[in-house]
Amino acid sequence: LLIEGMLIGGYATKAKVGFIYLRDEYPFSVERMERAIKEAEAAGILGDDVLGTGMEFRLRVVRGAGAYVCGEETGLLSSIQDSRGMPRVKPPFPAQRGVFNKPSNVNNVESFANVPLIIQHNSEWYREHGSDKASGTKIFSFSGDIPRVGFMEVPFATRLEDCLRVCGGIQGGQLKAIQSGGPLGSLLPPEALPKLILQPDSFSPWDAIMGGGGMVFMNDQTSVLVMTEALAAFVEEESCGRCTTCHGGNQRQTEIIRRIIDGEGRREDDPNLALIDRTVQFSNCVHGQFSPKITRNTRVHFKNDFEAALLGVDPTLTLKGMYEVYVAHQRPEEQAAAAADICPTAAIQGEPGRRRVIDEACIRCGACFDVAPEVMGKRAKAPKPGLVPLA
Incomplete structure (x- = not known):
């Protein structure tokens, strides 16, 4: 074809x-x-x-x-x-x-x-599928916290909620967010799901794009800040460097988000990210112009999560600077020993039965949880004294 x-x-x-x-x-x-x-x-x-x-x-x-x-x-x-x-x-x-x-x-x-296919069957045949605004079919990819991931060819205007149902629904919790359109796409709240159909104009009211058709579903054990940082880092890395607004703006945007994740959020981070957003719009191509969209969606659609992170609070215990790893149980000793052996920074110290984690050395890589799920634990850190509520 x-x-x-x-x-x-x-x-x-x-x-x-x-x-x-x-x-x-x-x-x-x-x-x-x-x-x-x-x-x-x-x-x-x-x-x-x-x-x-x-x-x-x-x-x-x-x-x-x-x-x-x-x-x-x-x-x-x-x-x-x-x-x-x-x-x-x-x-x-x-x-x-x-x-x-x-x-x-x-x-x-x-x-x-x-x-x-259109020439063989004619345009009216093609328009039998889809809607007046988007004719035909399209291949979409579905992934994330769902039991059935993969590709699906569906007519335009198919309800996204129906696609999620075919994929088996959300696995491991409730729906937290939908990431649509790839790294330059969007991050949507769960309340958008019943209102979304798979055609471009349906995403516009949410300041979102359908893009190439990639849909990632995330459960409520996921931190939107972690997803935001991963995508912000990607678009920064992939900037061609021609426009200072894009290259420099995305570099600064990623730095701010990483600092927030490390528990060093500041009162001025929100307006500074908004300023970067406006500035990057002057980039030459859509890579730069769309690059702050995910961060903007996080600040708007997930305002409570974003402001909590600025204050050093993370209920999901996934932001590295807002939780600490500790030895919750000293037994089974086989797991405790395996955790100490696998730690890349030797952060798990002590003799059998008296092991502890040196927080300053721990890089939150998660390796110890893989080998010692019954031994290791997480707990929230107290917010740093310098952090104050937003006005």
Whole structure:
């Protein structure tokens, strides 16, 4: 379907070459795609004389080096040209001047794969699925604290609540948050679930995006601050560095969130994050412009969790600076000894029956809980004296 869809696109735009951009981390996909292209060439579907029509069209697989920012179309074009994967200033747009300075049509795999089916059956057939605002079907991925993870192709406008039910519901507790649209996406509260359908405009009232269709469900044992820090660190790392607003802003945003997690929250952190949010909007591409969205959602949709973390309080006992690890039970001794042996910083000290954790040495890696679940425990730390309630 992909090859046929791109061939039709080449015919419609009079293009002679198509590029399929795949990350090098997916060697199996690269191998299969290259084999499919060779088979199409052998069958006369690709080449100098496509099916005897005189049309010339070739496909080439380009391996990306793994830069997330190359998901932005102009960054992708730069990478295809063997340049650094860095988004360009627009205009000119790719349709005006794209790869190798030629007009280019950039689409994702799903769009091209739908083209042959629409031409075969007609557009009315395609519109039988979905809604007036979003026709057809889409592949969504579902993961997180659910028993059945994986991919599901559903019509647009399908209720997200129905998809969660098919996935087996929330595992290990109640629904705490939904992370949609990938690292540049959104973090949604549980009350959004009954109101969400799988089409882009349904997410807008929540200052959220559907994005590429990734949905991660989290139970109430999860800290939204931990998820926020992980995603903030990712978008900081993947910034191409061209815009100071994006590179510097995301660096500072990640530093603040990490400090909060370490129990060093400050009264001014909330307005400072809001200032960074506004500043980063002046970035050149959507990577920078969307990068503060997760943090903004955390501050707005999970205000109580965020403000509690600023005060050094974390009911989930997952924020490293707000709990301490201790030896809850001295027995069984086999587990206690295993915990002491596996600790990478030798934080578990003492003789058998008198073991203790040196808090200053403990890095909260969790290894001791894996080998000694009956021995090790967590407890909340007292908030630091310098922290005061927000006005």
